[in-house]
Amino acid sequence: VQLVESGGGLVQAGGSLRLSCAGSGRTFIGYFMGWFRQAPGKEREFVAGFSWRGSTYYADSVKGRFTISRDNAKNTVYLQMNSLKPEDTAVYYCAADLGPFHGLEYRWDSEYDYWGQGTQVTVSS
Numbered sequence: 001v002q003l004v005e006s007g008g009g010l011v012q013a014g015g016s017l018r019l020s021c022a023g024s025g026r027t028f029i030g031y032f033m034g035w036f037r038q039a040p041g042k043e044r045e046f047v048a049g050f051s052w053r054g055s056t057y058y059a060d061s062v063k064g065r066f067t068i069s070r071d072n073a074k075n076t077v078y079l080q081m082n083s084l085k086p087e088d089t090a091v092y093y094c095a096a097d098l099g100p101f102h103g104l105e106y107r108w109d110s111e112y113d114y115w116g117q118g119t120q121v122t123v124s125s
Contacts, residue, residue, distance in 0.1 A: 001026045001114040003094045008119030011084055015123070019079040021094030021116055032099045033070055033077040036109055037090035037121075044093070046107040048079060051099075057106060062088075084123045091118040 007019040019035070030052050038044040048068040049057040056068055067080040077094060095112035105111050 001028075001031070001096050003096060003114055003116035005092065005094050005116040005119040008092060008121045010122045010124065013084060013086055013123055013125050015084050016080070016082045017084065017121060019081065019092055019094075019119060019121070021077040021079075023075040023077075023096065028070065028072055028075050028077070028096065030098055031096045032101060032106060033068075034095045034097075034106060034112060035068060035077075035079045036093045036095060037088075038093070038118075039087075039090040042090075044109050046109070047092070049106045050077065051106075059107075081121070084121075086123045086125045088121060089123050090121060092121050093118045 001023050002025045004022050011017055032051050034049040035047040036044050037047050047059050050068045050070050065083045070077045094116040096114040097112040
């Protein structure tokens with residue numbers, strides 16, 4: 001699976017962005033899709049996830065502001081980000097894995113086999 005993110009950019013605090021992750025090489029069917037981010041000087045962290053069965057998961061820091069969705073027909077996963085804050089500034093990565101995940105394993109970047117190259121999101125205050 002090859003993953004390519006797009007949609008990043010510079011936005012003012014309170015604004016919105018929608019990130020896309022397009023997959024090729026293999027269908028997303030059966031894959032757990034995740035979004036992670038890494039801010040300068042910090043470790044990569046889980047942002048949101050979408051299981052093949054339709055369950056969604058969010059980090060507490062983005063709950064209520066971000067929405068993950070997937071279009072299996074287009075082999076694309078989206079991350080709608082609203083009410084953006086300067087602390088959301090990071091490189092955002094899309095990831096995929098067949099799993100299965102147990103417990104909170106979906107939050108661990110080491111559990112994912114496939115990654116995109118990342119897209120920069122910068123939120124100005």
